[in-house]
Amino acid sequence: MALPWDNTFPLMLAPMQGLTNRAMRAVMVEWAAPDVVFTEFVRVRAGSRRLISAVDTIEAASSFAVPQVVQLIGRKPSDLAGAAKAAVAAGAGHINLNLGCPFGRMTVNSGGGALLRDSDEIKAVLAAIRPLVPGSLSVKCRAGFSDPGEILSLLDIFVDRQVDFLILHPRTVAQKYKGDADHRITARVVRETPLPVIANGDIRTVEDAERVRELCNPAGLMLGRGAISDPMLFKRISGRAAAVVDPATRAAEISCFLRLLYDKYAVMFSGDQQVLTKLKAVISYIRVAELDRSLRKLLRAGNLTSFFAGLDNMVLSVTR
């Protein structure tokens, strides 16, 4: 079985609620060159307003140069079917079902990771959506709800229900983000299913990517926090940018990234304070030991003027 795209080993931008919004996805596509991007999850309840904004999202992104996958999260098959239908009608070519979110209402009588506890519900949801999606239908899973072996018992369901590919973040829902992503589980899933498996979790460097590729032989990789920290990671992994760079280059890249984001956030969000908060949310995921002090200072900036002055100082501090 093959992925729906020609690319032999696609690198995908993970869905991240609050981070990979339309502006972020546009900057990533234009500047960092992932092969596929995912929307943040679109929470589904009958007639929900989020769905309407999701439809806007899909339309706005139809000019993206790479495929965009629309992610849905929910529990009731009829609601998810309605959402899938609306998304396809708005131009979505690819739909993904979230079977992994470990937070809040998602796990109390709801979708996301909570669905992993109920294989009948998963069957019902996939049966309802599959006929409505002419493009690819994928699932994004944790390794299990509380036991990392649970995913193995679901693999036949995904094949039977004609899922096209599977993205695995090998932590349990109960684990949330604690511990490490255990890619030995990914390797086992790759061996046990004919479906293409995309490996996701804790890939922050070219070395991590090579280790996961070697260990698991996945069909592609999905990058989340690592791509926010270092958007050039897509190019580094695919050999289009240096694998490792010095702090001065990183500082210059971070500055460029935040300015590109600012241009779009200034239009998308209302008021300087909201824009600043959104830029700081990005900074909080950037990990460069040598820039740590400057990055922490940026998190304390009270307004956009001092934020951008701090950004310039960060670049100067490592280029002097």
Ligand SMILES: Cc1cc2nc3c(=O)[nH]c(=O)nc-3n(C[C@H](O)[C@H](O)[C@H](O)COP(=O)(O)O)c2cc1C
């Ligand atoms: C702030 C944040 C928001 C997230 N939102 C979503 C989401 O909307 N849908 C989803 O499937 N996963 C979501 N995730 C999980 C990521 O897509 C990814 O599976 C996880 O972070 C592990 O990959 P990483 O180590 O590369 O970040 C989110 C993660 C973070 C940190």
